[in-house]
Amino acid sequence: MTKTDDPQLFLLQPRASAAPGPEEVVNAFDPARLTQARRLAGMTKKELSDHLNVTPAAVGQYESGVSRPRPDVLMRLAELLGVPTAFFAAGRPHAPLDASATHFRKLRSMRVFQRDRAVAFASQVWELTHALERRVQLPLVDLPGFAGGEVATQTEDSIDPIGAARALRRHWGVGRGPIAHLVRLMESRGIVVAMLPFERNEAKRIDAFSTTRLPRPLVVLTPDRADDIYRYRFSAAHELGHLVLHGDTNPGDSQIEREADAFAAEFLTPRASIAPNLPSRVDFAVLARLQVEWGVSIHSLLYRCRELGLFSAPTASRAFQRLNAMRGQGMFADESIAGYPGERPVLLARAFGLATQHGTSLAELAAELAWPPDRIRELIGSGADRPKLHLVL
Template sequence: MRRSNQDLIPGLGGRGVTPRAVSDAFDPTRLTQARRLAGMTKKDVSGHLSVTAAAVGQYETGASKPRPDLIPRLAEVLDVPTTFFLTGRPAHRLDASMAHFRSLRSTPKAQRERALAFAEQVWELTYALEMRVQLPLVNLPGFAGGEVHPGEELPGEPAAAARELRRLWNLGDGPVTHLVRRMESHGIVVVLPSSADGSASSVDAFSSRAPRPLVILTANRADDVYRHRFTAAHELGHLVLHGDATGDSRQEREADAFAAEFLTPQASILPQLPRRMDLTQLATLRRTWGVSIHSLIYRCRELGLISDATISRTYQRLRALDGQPGFTSEPVSSFSGEQPALLRKAFELAGQDSGLSINKLAHELAWKPDRVRELLGVTDQRPVLQLIRTS
């Protein structure tokens, strides 16, 4: 039987594939991923397809496959190319036990699943780029996939682990500059999603012990470089200290203790901290060490310099100064060294070497080109043209 043009679904790269071909080679895990990325429930999807939620559930378990006539509608509803549902592409499934969420108990399950689906796509993008470009070796003791220190563990006590990692990374005893870029240089993939990307921005930062360490930094609470840096160090602590993500308060406290010692080592910061609370002095230290005044106040309490009563009064004074010069938030966009660049630079290098383009990469991943741009942090440079209509 001859196939008519209307039986073809336009694919990327000028190819076409029939709805029946997609149905026959349907990957149920891709439907789950796309649905979670879209923030939709099975019932939401079923309403658009005029089928039951149970039927969508069967599609996702592989018990049955969507009819060919449902494929184009499914792609439209979930905003993916129809080829997205084809089986055979590399994938890495993540669940909550493989990721550390800073606010696990207060984060709804649906939001965690959406964020995990985002992390899965970051893994797929990283994998595609690693097939073309050698990324930095994973230099992270305590991480199961570490390549520079395979099998080597850091001390279990958070502050000791932070000091040892500083030593191994040759950071000296002073401030850690360009923290995010340093993490990338040691093989950690760091992503800062756009605030408009609901698939990741709905949760606080999280990290995953995927085959390559991954840290997702979000700005859903505040766009402030000092909080951003502490959060990055916090997630770094999870990666080296915690093989299993239990989401309990103990792990969160340990990651905070790691971050505090990693960014402000006791031996170096203690002589510089005021014995009587001087917010002007703390504002200067904030700029020098790249940590918030709030964190420095807590560090004073942690190191026994001030009492609980003093810390409470100091926080009240700090709130009264919010927004004043020296006490305002500073956006991450003003600090290039705190913005991820690894994946974008890998893409640019692959483009120079093999002619890789956004469209080629999108075709390989079965994503829309705009999705590739979003995850790479690459803007569309094409000019927007409009016809001028005269009456």
């Protein structure tokens, strides 16, 4: 597979912040922060009001800015939602992100509170990224058409998913062969990739999502996909397709999902390169070898064979049935990403590690963000295979 470079990080000057008291927070209360914290906690206004012994209308007024909670209510909100009281103060950078600016693969099957919780998580990923960028220089964003949260209007040629996948391969200089470390490649080009820390049942409903409406493009993957390295890589490539093709397109349309799938297939397995290696008849031994070589599932390779006319539709259908039967017998079992360090998001963890090596403490960063320290640990995860880092002297 093609070797990719590690993202390069450079140290900048750390900055300190101070936490206000409850009365000060009331005077500078930011309604959007309450909405964010409530959604992250997965609570409705009714559920929160029951715990506070106030009406749902009162919570609605807090969130709309019509009224402010008293200091004692504010402290209770902080306790219920698991944040410091300073979290609710205005004045910190906040990502104006909503579901209309985010591509969810399963938007129609998701419940509203799950979508809102995932969007709130994405906003916090950006906040952490922004705080780290005040200390560490992350890789510059290298995504065609992207500039500071906006994507230039696509031409007719550039919205062709196959053509766009080929063009991105050329732009990134990854050649025509297999891509060894897809997530590492994306991070090295300035794309923030994060793992959703929700329970698997909820994460399964969300699947994966992405947005270009932040100062850095963001892709969020889910732990249920991480159980299968090949589905996981395809999900990452699918979201990369959204970043390239659909920055100014409203999410949720089945056509744009198909376009992202077509982009992913071509980006991971370029037709000109994979076609000569695909079998002209169903041969699972050959497909198993290609699965490992190219980092895509046998299922995807069978679909590619059908797509390129190597198999008829009935032959492909029988092959899918045989594959499902063999998987039911324990063959071609799923492989976790745990054995593939290059596919685990590490950019934020490495940036945090570099910052802490040069004077920034976890407590300082938590105070600046007004988060509990465990929240930072949750978002950065545990980075593996740290690269050689460079300091700005």
